[in-house]
Amino acid sequence: MLVITVNGIKKSYLVAKRPSGLRHVMKSLFHREYTVVEALQDISFSIAPGEIVGYIGPNGAGKSTTIKIMSGILVPDQGTCTIMGYTPWLDRVPYVKNIGVVFGQRTQLWWDVPVMDSFELLRDIYNIPHKEYKDNLTLLIETLDLNSIIHTPVRQLSLGQRMRCEIAASLLHSPSILFLDEPTIGLDAVSKIAVRHFIKTINKEKHVTVILTTHDMNDIEALADRILLIGKGNLLYDGSVQGLRSRFGTRRTITADYRENSIPINIPGASLLSWTPDRAILSVDTDQVMMSEALTKLSSQVELLDVTIDTQPIEDIIVQMYKEYQL
Numbered sequence: 001m002l003v004i005t006v007n008g009i010k011k012s013y014l015v016a017k018r019p020s021g022l023r024h025v026m027k028s029l030f031h032r033e034y035t036v037v038e039a040l041q042d043i044s045f046s047i048a049p050g051e052i053v054g055y056i057g058p059n060g061a062g063k064s065t066t067i068k069i070m071s072g073i074l075v076p077d078q079g080t081c082t083i084m085g086y087t088p089w090l091d092r093v094p095y096v097k098n099i100g101v102v103f104g105q106r107t108q109l110w111w112d113v114p115v116m117d118s119f120e121l122l123r124d125i126y127n128i129p130h131k132e133y134k135d136n137l138t139l140l141i142e143t144l145d146l147n148s149i150i151h152t153p154v155r156q157l158s159l160g161q162r163m164r165c166e167i168a169a170s171l172l173h174s175p176s177i178l179f180l181d182e183p184t185i186g187l188d189a190v191s192k193i194a195v196r197h198f199i200k201t202i203n204k205e206k207h208v209t210v211i212l213t214t215h216d217m218n219d220i221e222a223l224a225d226r227i228l229l230i231g232k233g234n235l236l237y238d239g240s241v242q243g244l245r246s247r248f249g250t251r252r253t254i255t256a257d258y259r260e261n262s263i264p265i266n267i268p269g270a271s272l273l274s275w276t277p278d279r280a281i282l283s284v285d286t287d288q289v290m291m292s293e294a295l296t297k298l299s300s301q302v303e304l305l306d307v308t309i310d311t312q313p314i315e316d317i318i319v320q321m322y323k324e325y326q327l
Contacts, residue, residue, distance in 0.1 A: 003177065003209055004047040004070070009079035011040040011065055039065045040076070041233040049176075052203055052210040054224030056217075058322055062233045063213040067181050070211070071101050084176065097126060100170030100178045107162070108169055109154045115165050116150050119172060126173040133172065140168040143198055160191030167198065177209045178202070184216055196222050217314045229321065236321065241314065248317045252291060253310040254282045258302035267297045 014034040040062045047053055057063050068074040069081060072088035072095055081088060086095040101108075109118040123133045141147055144164045149157060157165065163183060170178060180199070184192045200223060202208050212223060220227060221241055229237035229244075237244060253273070256265075260277045269289030273281040280302075284294050291309065298304065 001049065002046045003049045003084055004045075004211075005080075005082045006046070006066075006070070007044045007080045009040050009043040009066070009069060009076045009081060010038075011062075011069065011074065011076045013037045013039055038233050040069075043079070043230070043233070043235055045228055045235065045238060047209060047211070049209055050203065050207045052199070052212065052223050052225050054220040054227040055211055055213045055230065056215075056220060056227055056318065057230040057236075061230045063230060064181055066230070067101075067179050067211070067213060071099060071179055072096065097173060098176050100173070100175040101181075102163075102166050102170045102179070102183050103181045107154070107166060109162070109165060111155050112153055114151045114153055115146070115157075118154065118165075119150075119169060122169055122172055128173050132174060136172050136174060140171060143201055144168050145194065160187045160194075163187060163191065163195065164198075167195065171202065171208075174206075175208065177211070180210065180212045180214075182214055183212070184214065184219055192216070192219070199223055217318065221314055229318070231322065244317060245311065245314070248320055250285055250287045251312045251316075252284045252286060253312075254280075254284060254294065254298070255308040255310070256280050256282070256298055256302070256304060257306040258304050261302045263301070265298065265301055267294055267301075270294055 013036070015037050017033045017035055043062070043066060055063055055066065065074065069076050070083060070088060072092045075089045083095070084098050086098070088095055108122075109115060110121070119137065122128075128136075141150060144167065146164060146168060149161050149165070152161075154162060154165070167180075167183065178199075183199075184195055187195065196219065199210060199212075203210055210223070212219065214220065224241065226240055227237065227244065228235060237247075239247075254270075257279050262277055264275050265272060265280045265282065267282065267284075267289070269285060271283040273283055275281075282294075282298075284291065295307065298307075
């Protein structure tokens with residue numbers, strides 16, 4: 001059973017050319033030239049109920065455009081999108097009752113009134129039954145630690161506090177799907193951890209399907225069961241973080257401490273990143289040399305005291321993919 005099916009979605013924009021100079025400005029008043037920007041090109045994927053999917057890519061790759069199409073804000077030029085049996089841009093009124101949306105740089109809360117007033121207004125907009133509203137409100141206040149700020153005007157909240165309130169607002173009506181577009185942007189470490197913990201809790205306890213776009217790879221590794229990588233409007237990868245590592249993250253870093261040795265280490269297939277008489281850091285490409293072989297050769301050259309092996313950071317793997325596809 002699938003809750004989201006996206007098939008062959010295409011979306012382009014006309015962007016007005018704005019050359020400098022008074023003559024060109026005057027000319028553009030009567031004859032404006034446009035450039036066609038292909039935001040999405042034949043995007044297709046499916047998502048099952050209860051999945052947490054990370055939707056990642058560089059700036060301008062088409063992430064937000066996809067989320068806006070899936071939430072019914074934009075209409076694609078071509079393709080189909082079926083979510084819980086609805087076409088988002090055609091069935092907006094019944095559809096939006098089933099989804100929650102959080103855009104990191106936009107707010108659905110009223111700026112000058114207490115958070116609680118915004119929640120009550122959203123209760124009336126979504127026509128949430130009294131018991132359901134009370135139960136959800138209690139759960140959200142407790143799990144997101146909103147007790148001390150629920151009666152504070154939104155404009156007086158810190159970014160982290162506001163984001164927790166935004167997430168609560170998007171879940172008051174018990175949606176089955178939650179779209180999160182950069183939910184941790186600008187947050188401090190404590191707030192990020194709180195938001196991540198809540199997303200995992202709501203997914204586990206209420207089986208909410210979560211689609212997360214972010215540039216923070218720590219969010220992806222902490223939350224996502226699966227990632228979709230998009231670049232220049234094309235879907236480049238669909239799979240797990242571990243699958244991405246095994247496919248592209250072939251490098252490992254070995255940090256070796258050993259008894260003092262004056263001869264620099266030399267292992268074929270490994271690059272020496274740094275060396276001192278008692279410590280060496282090497283980068284090993286496992287496509288060229290097996291880790292067991294590299295460690296055997298290392299131990300034959302020095303008397304090892306301690307060895308640490310680190311995998312390639314997920315950020316480096318993503319950058320490597322961007323370069324490979326020239327994004």
